[in-house]
Amino acid sequence: MTSVSLVGPGEGPIVLDVPAPAAPVRVPTNRRYLMCPPEHFTVEYSINPWMDPSRPVSTELAMRQWTALKETYERLGHRVETIEAQPGLPDMVFSANSGTVVDGKVLGARFRAPQRAAEADHFRRWFLDNGYRDVVMPECTNEAEGDFTWTGRYLLAGTGFRTDPRAHAEAQEVLGVPVVSLQLTDPRYYHLDVALFVLDDDLIAYYPDAFSPGSRSVLRRLFPDAVIATEADAACLGLNAVSDGRHVVLPVEATHLAEQVARRGFEPVFVDISELRKSGGGPKCCTMEIRD
Incomplete structure (x- = not known):
């Protein structure tokens, strides 16, 4: 075994024991992300099993954690890039749910929960204001990178749980890429991005159950x-x-996955x-990737 010292969010490194045989050399690629600060973050309704409006929530702490995530990427x-947070939309911080961008083509979102519906148009306007003209808003319910993983x-x-299966065909037509449909069955993992993520070309991590x-x-x-x-x-939520391609940003509790x-x-x-x-x-919920 060999000890590997990793970057942690608190004081001092986190040390993991990793077998000594050489692993493939991984090369990072520079990415472009769109994020929204959690200035209005709270839990005032419940639309998934994680949300409990009776539990105390600190917007200040959420802001510190989000800022640390943003600074980690930088x-x-x-x-x-950042989009301005809007009052009355506490979940707008989860920008991944509001757009899917592949080769500069933008497929917007249509939320299932009415509490989040207004978020989609704010992101649509951001893309138009930033020079994107190939922006399509979906006809079918589609929660973007929550359920779409490139x-x-x-x-x-x-x-x-969220995205209409008919939205898969719509995404293929709009984005012009092959789509593979996957059925989620555990309500705790209501979006694909809390059950699976891409590590690198042709390599993913996922939770089979x-x-x-x-x-x-x-x-x-x-x-395979x-x-x-x-x-x-x-x-x-280690899979979020x-x-x-080299660095994997994940929750501090996910030591086994790390x-x-x-x-x-x-x-x-x-x-x-x-x-x-x-x-x-x-982390992923807070991070929409812009693939130009």
């Missing part, structure tokens, strides 16, 4: 070398992670998202 060399080859598309038997078979065929997450990995990705040659980078998790969100 320290890793990524470009972060691998570089396929658009993995989740359904079962979040998916139907047929979808698990599809994932095994497409990604995938990192398989445990129940504990999923339960701390962001990879740039060990697994480190064995594959990636560098885990821990962040604390405990307050944002009260609304069922983590």
